Amino acid sequence: MDRRLAVLGGTLAGIAGLAAVILIDVLGTVFFALTVAFFLAPLRQWLRQRGRSRLTATVAVTTAAFVGVIALFAPIGYLVGARFSEVVALLSSLPTTIPIEIAGFSDEIVIADALVVVESWFRTAATRLVAALPVLLIKLTLFVLLVFSLLYNERDIRSSVLAVIPPSERDIAHALHERTRETLYALYVLQAATALGTFLIALPVFFVWGYSSPFALATVAAILQFIPVVGPSVLIAALVIGEFLAGDVVGAVGIGVVGGGLIAWLPDLAIRPRLARRTADLDGSLYFIGFVGGLLSLGAIGVIVGPLVVALLAETAGLVADEFDIEAEES
Incomplete structure (x- = not known):
């Protein structure tokens, strides 16, 4: 048999x-x-x-x-x-140049070429997304x-x-099943709840700050919440640079402090810990390795595959360690 x-x-x-x-x-x-x-x-x-x-x-x-x-x-x-x-x-x-004045010395940093590259990249990405819509609908x-x-x-x-699976080894399958369920909870529910909280916090902040598209910016902040470690801080950094380029130093400092505190940090401090006890016991560094490795190796689906594989690897390693401990005690 x-x-x-x-x-x-x-x-x-x-x-x-x-x-x-x-x-x-x-x-x-x-x-x-x-x-x-x-x-x-x-x-x-x-x-x-x-x-x-x-x-x-x-x-x-x-x-x-x-x-x-x-x-x-x-x-x-x-x-x-x-x-x-x-x-x-x-x-x-x-502006295509940034004037700099330090101790009577003045100069200009030319960023026109960088802006052209960014705009070209954005146009290309949008064109590819529109062209891929039929395939996306099929998928x-x-x-x-x-x-x-x-x-x-x-x-x-x-x-x-x-x-x-032999009956004597079904406890292993059960352990991997539980770890998979907990990891998927972390990937789907925890991230989605944190992203929603980020959106609800970011929307009034961007509105009060006077941005013309607060809904769009809040949406971007929520989407970036799915990226571990970095998260919405990328958006806040981009806004700070934008305010600085526009010559509004006070606005750059303000959005950096307020946006960084409320949008980039508060959701991780207030929302994530309340749900963390329901998630897989996976170290943050291992989660980040799985996220980045999966993303670079498999593309968008790697965001799920990478952390899941790392979580299952950690669970299997724990089972092996427990098995060796049992054998050592019996001998």
């Missing part, structure tokens, strides 16, 4: 690897759908326990996933579509179908996976 389970497990792994190679162009979408379905499975079970039918519960949870994805990516489309001309106009209005459809299928067949999938 053990040999048969090993053969079945190896066959499953081999076919999964072959499928990954063939479906490489949509592998990111498949993985994203898999993590979302895994994360939302408890919600579907909760609906089932309250008398909802299998189909009704699955449709409700899939709809929630669809709305969540739209809510996540809609601000990016809004910024590119509705605010593109404003961003270009802002870049064009910046969104695939995402919805996959989430629905995975949730609807959740019990069969779980039984198939557990069937090829």
Whole structure:
């Protein structure tokens, strides 16, 4: 029986690897759908326990996933579509030189070439995003179908996976299952809640400060919250530089102090710790390594894959350490 389970497990792994190679162009979408379905499975079970039918519960949870994805990516489309001309106009209005006067010595720093490069990059990025919209719509459809299928067949999938794992090793699968759930909670719920809090804090700050597009700036700050360590501080730094280039030194210092304190730091101090106890026990440096490594290796989907793989590696290392401790005590 053990040999048969090993053969079945190896066959499953081999076919999964072959499928990954063939479906490489949509592998990111498949993985994203898999993590979302895994994360939302408890919600579907909760609906089932309250008398909802299998189909009704699955449709409700899939709809929630669809709305969540739209809510996540809609601000990016809004910024590119509705605010593109404003961003270009802002870049064009910046001075091409910065005068410097120190102890009677005066000079000018020419930044015209840098502004041209930034504007060109922004135009190229916007053009590529618009050109990719048909493909994105296809991937969104695939995402919805996959989430629905995975949730609807959740019990069969779980039984198939557990069937090829020997009973004596299923505690390992359970530990990895729990770590995956906690990590996905950290990646989805914790980051989303912190991003929402950042938006709600940033919107009145940018409005009071007199920026012409406070909603767009608050949206950018919320999106940047998904980047660990750096976060919205990048936006605050850009605004400080913009105010400085415009000659408003007081405004640059003010947005640096107020924006840095309320937008860049407050959400991490007030929101994240309240939810942190529900998340995976993953060191911040390891999370950052997973985020950056996944992003550089796999692109956007690496933001999820990287930290998840690092978390599972940490969990497996802990299991190995515990196993050695047990063996040492028995000997």
